[in-house]
Amino acid sequence: METIMTPMKEDYLKLIFEIGGGSQKVSNKQIAISLDIAAGSVTEMVTKMAAEGLVEHEPYAGISLTETGAKLAVELVRKHRIWETFLVSELKYALPDIDDDAEKLEHVTSTKLLNALDDLLGHPKRCPHGGVIPDRNGHYEEDSHRILNDVKDGETVVVDRFIDNRDLLNYLGDIKLDLGDQLQVIKHDSFEGPILVENLTDDSELSIGYKAAHYIFVK
Incomplete structure (x- = not known):
């Protein structure tokens, strides 16, 4: 089946x-x-992408990228995160404001321009919210994929990265949670309640929402 890329498919690839x-x-x-969409919509899109050879979907086991999907995702992520780095370091954008413009810029960026930006920025390895930036050969250091929500009560972890989401980044700014902060999980409230x-690092107690705890990766 011929693959026609759309912004939504690209968003899925980047997110996976x-x-x-x-x-x-x-x-x-x-x-x-x-x-922030219905599970049924996800199933529909994943089924389409599986038929096109972009993802593999095993019922009850999960979704992963195929070799083709992973290659496309790496290219998209590299463009997006290099633009994010440029917007923050060179144009002094606030962290919650970078995603929309980086999204637009990535679609009109040639390989030549991308490599020039990469050279200008000194070949950054991480974007401003902690995500890995693949190099121009597609190589990258694997990220931590453990989310805060899965950390057991009493365990201590370090904040490694955040998903690039404007509402999340505004929220984390409000509660003053930063990359590199050391957190000890006190308790998970029941019924998808917050995590205390x-x-x-800051000697403070925080209540982090259930949804936000799925966006915060730790190690």
Whole structure:
């Protein structure tokens, strides 16, 4: 089947890469939460993308990128995150404001322009919200894919990266949670309630929403 790329398919590829990398399986629920859409819509799109050879979907096991899907995702992620880095470091954009413009710019960026930006920025390895930036040969260091929501009570972890989502980044700015902060999980409230953590870096207690805890990756 011929693959016709659309902005929505590209968003799915980038997101699956962001939450599962090149090989890990992700669930419909993770995609639905991250894109804020109904699980049925995710199933429909994933079925389409599987037929086109972009993803593999094993019922009850999860969704992962195929070799073709992973290659496309790496190219998209590299463009997007290099633009994000440029907007923050050179144009002093606030972190929550970078995604929309980076999204527009990535679609009109040639390989020549991308490599020139990469040279200008000194070949950054991470974007401003902590995500890995693949190099021009498609090589990258695998991200942590463990989300805060999965950390057990009493465990201590370090904030490694955030999903690139404007509402999330505004929220994290409000509660003053930063990359590199050390968190001790105190308790998970039941019925998809918030997670209570102690921020050992800032010596403060935070209540982090259930949805936000799916967007925060730790190690």
